Amino acid sequence: MNDKHSTTILSVQGLRASINGTAILKGIDLTVKSGEIHAIMGLNGSGKSTFAKVLAGHSAYEVTGGSIQFEGKNLLELPPEERARAGLFLAFQYPIEIPGVANTQFLRLAYNTVQTQRGKEELDPLEFDDFVREKMKLLDMKPDFLDRSVNEGFSGGEKKRNEILQMALLEPKLSILDETDSGLDIDALKIVANGVNQIANKNNAMILVTHYQRLLDYIVPDFVHVMQAGSIVMTGGKELALELETRGYDWINANKQSVAGVIA
Amino acid sequence: MSAVLQSLVNQPYKHGFVTEIESDIAPKGLNEETIRLISTKKNEPEWLLSFRLKAYQKWLTMTAPEWQNVHYPKIDFQAISYYSAPKPKKKLASMDEVDPELLRTFEKLGVPMHERAALAGVAVDVIFDSVSVATTYKEKLAEVGIIFCSISEAVQNHPELIQKYLGSVVPVGDNYFAALNSAVFTDGSFCFIPKGVKCPMDLSTYFRINTEGSGQFERTLIIAEEGASVSYLEGCTAPRFDTNQLHAAVVELIALDNADIKYSTVQNWYAGDENGVGGIYNFVTKRGLAKGVNSRISWTQVETGSAITWKYPSCILRGDNSVGEFYSVAVTNNYQQADTGTKMIHLGKNTRSTIVSKGISSGHSNSSYRGLVRITPTAENARNYSQCDSMLIGDQCGAHTFPYIQVHNNSAKVEHEASTSKIGEDQLFYFSQRGIDAEEAVSMIINGFCKDVFQQLPMEFAVEATKLLSFKLEGSVG
Numbered sequence: 001m002n003d004k005h006s007t008t009i010l011s012v013q014g015l016r017a018s019i020n021g022t023a024i025l026k027g028i029d030l031t032v033k034s035g036e037i038h039a040i041m042g043l044n045g046s047g048k049s050t051f052a053k054v055l056a057g058h059s060a061y062e063v064t065g066g067s068i069q070f071e072g073k074n075l076l077e078l079p080p081e082e083r084a085r086a087g088l089f090l091a092f093q094y095p096i097e098i099p100g101v102a103n104t105q106f107l108r109l110a111y112n113t114v115q116t117q118r119g120k121e122e123l124d125p126l127e128f129d130d131f132v133r134e135k136m137k138l139l140d141m142k143p144d145f146l147d148r149s150v151n152e153g154f155s156g157g158e159k160k161r162n163e164i165l166q167m168a169l170l171e172p173k174l175s176i177l178d179e180t181d182s183g184l185d186i187d188a189l190k191i192v193a194n195g196v197n198q199i200a201n202k203n204n205a206m207i208l209v210t211h212y213q214r215l216l217d218y219i220v221p222d223f224v225h226v227m228q229a230g231s232i233v234m235t236g237g238k239e240l241a242l243e244l245e246t247r248g249y250d251w252i253n254a255n256k257q258s259v260a261g262v263i264a
Numbered sequence: 265m266s267a268v269l270q271s272l273v274n275q276p277y278k279h280g281f282v283t284e285i286e287s288d289i290a291p292k293g294l295n296e297e298t299i300r301l302i303s304t305k306k307n308e309p310e311w312l313l314s315f316r317l318k319a320y321q322k323w324l325t326m327t328a329p330e331w332q333n334v335h336y337p338k339i340d341f342q343a344i345s346y347y348s349a350p351k352p353k354k355k356l357a358s359m360d361e362v363d364p365e366l367l368r369t370f371e372k373l374g375v376p377m378h379e380r381a382a383l384a385g386v387a388v389d390v391i392f393d394s395v396s397v398a399t400t401y402k403e404k405l406a407e408v409g410i411i412f413c414s415i416s417e418a419v420q421n422h423p424e425l426i427q428k429y430l431g432s433v434v435p436v437g438d439n440y441f442a443a444l445n446s447a448v449f450t451d452g453s454f455c456f457i458p459k460g461v462k463c464p465m466d467l468s469t470y471f472r473i474n475t476e477g478s479g480q481f482e483r484t485l486i487i488a489e490e491g492a493s494v495s496y497l498e499g500c501t502a503p504r505f506d507t508n509q510l511h512a513a514v515v516e517l518i519a520l521d522n523a524d525i526k527y528s529t530v531q532n533w534y535a536g537d538e539n540g541v542g543g544i545y546n547f548v549t550k551r552g553l554a555k556g557v558n559s560r561i562s563w564t565q566v567e568t569g570s571a572i573t574w575k576y577p578s579c580i581l582r583g584d585n586s587v588g589e590f591y592s593v594a595v596t597n598n599y600q601q602a603d604t605g606t607k608m609i610h611l612g613k614n615t616r617s618t619i620v621s622k623g624i625s626s627g628h629s630n631s632s633y634r635g636l637v638r639i640t641p642t643a644e645n646a647r648n649y650s651q652c653d654s655m656l657i658g659d660q661c662g663a664h665t666f667p668y669i670q671v672h673n674n675s676a677k678v679e680h681e682a683s684t685s686k687i688g689e690d691q692l693f694y695f696s697q698r699g700i701d702a703e704e705a706v707s708m709i710i711n712g713f714c715k716d717v718f719q720q721l722p723m724e725f726a727v728e729a730t731k732l733l734s735f736k737l738e739g740s741v742g
Contacts, residue, residue, distance in 0.1 A: 056697050059689065080696035089697075096694040099685075100712025109708065110698035117699065149712070166698065 006033040009071060009174050009205045010055075016065035017054045024050045026230035027066065032174065035202040039216055039241060040209045042227035043249050048209045049093060051227070052178040055207075056090040057083050071173060085117040087173030091163035091180050093209075098150035103162070106150045107132055111169050135168045139195045156183035164195045175199070176207045181215035193218030213245035226252055293342040296320065299447055302346065306416055306450075309423055315431060319446030322437035329440055333632045333664060334572050334601040336545060339510055344480075346448045404464070411456040412467055415483050418454035425456060429487055433516040433553045433580070441512040442549040445481045449514070452483035457492035457523075466722050468497040482513040488523035490556065495526040497725055511570070513548045521556030521583065528721055530729050532569035532736075540599025540628075543571025550577035551607075554586035554615075562589040563606065564720045566729045568736045571600060576634065578607035581615035581643075588617040591717040593729070595710075595736055596629030596661070605635035605666075610643035610676075619650040622714050626657035626737060632664040639676040646673065652682045655713050657706065657737070685713075707734035 010032040017025040024047050032038055042048045054061050055068065057080035068075040075083060098106065104125075111132075112122040123131060133143065139161045151159050160180055167175050177196070181189055196219050200206055208219060216224075216238065224241045226234040226249075234240065234252060244251070299320055303313040328339070405412055411422060419426050436446040457463050488494055498515075511533065517525050527550075536543025546569075552561035563577040573596075579588025590606035608617035623631040631654065639646045654663030665682050687709055695705035711718070711730055718726045 056693075058693055080693060081699050081701045084697050084699040092694065092697075096688075096690050098691055098694070098709060098712065100715055101708050102712075105708070106698075109700055109704065113699040170698070 006035050006202070008033050008069075010207075011069040012055075012066070013068075014066035015051075015054070015063070015068060017050065017061045017063050019050070019061050023064070024061070024230055025054065028230075028232055030225065030232065032205045032207065034173075034205055036223065037200060037206045037208065037219065037221045039221040039224045039238075040207060040227055040232075041211070041213075041224060041241060041244060044211070046227045047230040048227045049178055050230075052090060052093075052176045052207070052209050055083075055176055056080055056088065084170075085114055089167055089170055089172035089175045091160075091167060091175065091177040093178040093180075093182065095151045095154075095159040095163055097152045097154075099152050101150050102147055103150050104129065104132065104146040107146075107166065107169060110166065114170050132165075132169065135165060138168060138198060139165055140191050141165065157185065157188035160184055160188070160192055161195070164192055164199075168195065168199055171199075172204065174205050174207070176209065178209045179211060180208070181210055181212065189215065190218060213241045216241045228252065292344060294320075294344070294346055294448065298346050302448060302450065306419070308419055309427075311427055312419060312430075315436065316447050319436035319443050320448075323440065323443035323447055326437070326440045326443060332574055332603045333630065333634075333666070334574055334603050336572055336601075339545070341444070344510065346450075346481075405467075408461050408464070409458040410461060410463055411454065413454055415449075415452040415454045415485060418456075418485075422454075422456070425487065426454070426485070429485055429516070429518055430483075431516075433518060433551050434514050434549050439549060441547045442514050445483060445512050445514045445549070449481040449483035452485075452513070454484075455486040455494065455496060457488045457494045459489040460491045461489075462492070463494040466495045466497050480511050482511075484513070484515040485518075486516070486525060486527070487518045488520065488525050488559075490521045490523060492520075493524035493526075495722060496528070497722060498527065498529040498531075509545055511544050511546045511548070513550075515548070515550040515577075517550075517552035517561055519552065519554050519556060519559035519561055519583075519586075522558045523556060524560045524562075525552060526562045527552070527564070527577070528725055529563075529565040529567070530721075530725055530732065531565065531567045531573070532732060534571075535569045535600050536571040536598065538598045538627075540571070543600070544569070545572045546570035546574065547572075548575040550575060551580065552578065552588070553580045554583050554588060554612075556583040556586070557612075558585045559583045560587040560589070562587075562591075562720070564589075564591040564717065565593070565604075566714075566717070566721070566732070567592070567594040567602060567604060568732055570602075573600075573602040573604055576605050576607055576636075578609070579617060580609045580611065581617065581646075582611045583615075584612040585614045586612055587615070589720075590617075590619045590621070590635075591720040592621045593624070593714045593717045593733075594622070594631055594633075595624045595733060596626070596631045597736060598627040598629060600627075600629045602630070603632045603634055605633045607636040608638070608648060610637075610639045610646040610648070612642070613644040614646070615643055616647045617649075619648070619652070620716050621650075621652045622717055623652075623654045623663050624657070624710060624713070624733075624737075625654070625661035625663050628660045630662040630664070632666060634666040634668075636668040636670070637678055637680075638670045639673050639678065641672045643673050644675050646676045648676075648678045650678075650680045651716075652680075653713070654682075654684045655710070656684065656686045703734070703737075706737055710734075710737065 008031060012028055012030040015025055015028040028051060040048045050061065054063060063076055070086060070088060073086065108128045115122055141161055151162060180192060184192060208215060208221060221238050224236050224238060225232045299316050303316060431446065434442050437443050455467060486496055517527060519525050533544040533546055554561045561579045565577060567573050577590060581588050588608050592604065594602045594604050596602050605621060606619055619635055621633045623633055625631040633652045635650060637648045637650065652665050656663055663684055667680055669678055671678060687706060692702050692705050710733055718729060721729055
């Protein structure tokens with residue numbers, strides 16, 4: 001990690017955003033380089049999921065200040081689908097159900113859209129079937145999953161695995177995993193984490209948004225950021241997550257000046 | 265062009281019908297004289313004239329129905345020219361003269377080149393291919409005794425069949441618009457499948473070159489004798505830029521013992537512009553009589569066009585063990601209105617019916633499902649399953665369901681399921697986060713929603729219907 005060949009993938013400066021006139025993000029700064037895994041931790045309502053959605057371009061949020069550069073592009077000028085095609089991926093906290101649309105159909109359309117963007121060949125349904133089945137092994141998924149409607153009637157674990165499968169297919173530059181660990185039992189968590197670890201490499205980067213340290217036992221971050229009331233109040237290494245786990249978020253309030261100062 | 269080809273391509277003019285009209289358009293207005301004129305011009309037998317006059321007399325005593333959930337200004341029936349109804353399309357010399365908007369539509373729908381020319385009304389030498397194809401099929405069909413021709417031809421060549429069956433399912437006084445049609449219909453399709461014959465191919469109006477002339481008041485009659493079966497495809501997916509305001513057709517199907525009729529429609533008549541100006545009023549009476557034992561009538565419709573669609577393709581299940589089916593997708597956009605559904609009338613024992621209706625509304629449009637399931641006292645062990653799903657796109661549109669269920673026999677089993685869903689922002693965001701734009705997302709969601717109905721369509725039609733829906737809803741989101 002942090003080798004001198006790494007390049008900046010994401011650069012967020014002074015990002016502010018609101019929903020229905022209520023300010024949620026109040027000046028976020030974050031730089032993510034290739035090969036890095038960042039964890040963003042914080043209590044419910046601290047703004048970490050909002051941050052994930054704003055990066056992906058959810059229309060419910062209004063960006064009121066700051067800038068986001070993604071691979072040298074001004075991300076704020078791009079609609080969500082172009083952000084996705086440019087290599088930004090969001091694994092949803094609550095993956096959406098789409099009745100009547102078969103998973104395989106959905107996955108292939110998403111895959112081919114991104115392939116086309118990258119100037120590569122599209123796959124026909126048969127080729128895609130072979131390709132996706134290979135990727136599914138990574139996540140220990142049953143073949144019947146392909147014929148089911150997107151996320152409809154999926155268990156929590158199946159939905160999250162489906163998100164990671166999409167990530168594996170689309171090979172994004174930057175993956176944002178929004179509370180991917182929530183609602184997973186320990187076996188499912190291991191499978192998902194294993195999938196993520198196999199996808200992570202020195203050319204891409206990840207942001208893990210999570211409430212708990214648990215996920216970080218399996219996916220080891222290079223940086224841990226603590227978010228509170230819409231801004232990042234503390235940044236540290238992986239040990240910061242453990243510190244939070246034992247001492248709780250209240251500890252941050254008492255120590256954020258000094259500790260943040262020390263680590264910075 | 266050789267003489268043979270000449271005669272082939274001129275086939276629609278065979279009865280001197282079209283040329284005569286051009287020089288001889290009847291004055292506007294509807295009266296007995298108009299009807300006599302139509303009948304005389306078409307060289308019809310006396311009984312058909314009385315059929316028309318009887319219908320006209322009925323019509324005079326009736327008033328336009330007002331119970332439906334659609335709104336439109338009163339139609340002035342005296343302002344319509346009835347004899348010019350099947351007016352010939354202006355023939356264009358080349359594809360360059362065709363409305364570019366129409367070409368764009370064909371492009372989107374992937375209509376083959378020679379069909380595009382035919383549909384746009386380009387001169388016959390260009391459509392020569394499809395004409396010869398049509399003729400070949402017609403000869404093949406004749407070999408097994410199938411009659412497939414315009415209803416005008418059938419009146420001349422098979423009067424006994426017409427006299428026996430015309431009006432036997434939809435009587436002349438059945439309803440206001442059916443009565444009007446019975447009085448003034450000018451052309452349409454006739455199809456007769458003799459005993460024991462399984463029609464070897466889907467019969468499509470594509471293949472019947474005379475179709476182009478049939479106008480506002482179409483009349484279709486399909487008869488499947490004992491053990492016969494046929495799949496009939498009506499209309500095409502290309503929009504008809506027709507300025508006619510009223511389209512009042514009547515379709516009658518008759519299935520004898522063990523016969524099977526499958527009738528598929530993809531309707532995309534002009535729907536008016538985005539402000540709701542113009543467009544066709546599609547007021548159609550369609551009814552099938554499952555007359556014989558074990559007979560089956562199946563309606564599948566994809567209704568995307570017309571300013572107002574108002575129709576209820578129905579099944580009268582008279583034969584014991586007969587089966588009625590209705591699969592429908594109705595899409596409305598802008599200011600379109602649709603009030604459509606079916607009637608399943610169970611008379612025979614062990615009769616079964618299935619209704620699957622999918623309504624999609626967007627823009628300022630309104631879509632209603634209206635259906636009647638009637639189990640009469642004689643219908644022992646009748647079964648019905650109905651499923652009515654509505655989908656809303658945006659928040660200015662409406663979806664309504666009016667199911668009528670009348671059960672007069674205790675052995676009946678009737679099930680009704682209904683649902684309403686909305687294409688949500690969150691669904692669209694999910695798609696867009698995977699790089700898929702809103703148009704494609706909506707098209708995929710809609711096609712998923714309509715899957716149960718599209719599966720019933722013949723393969724080629726299903727592909728076109730899918731494309732048509734995406735095209736139709738283009739610009740409705742995002």
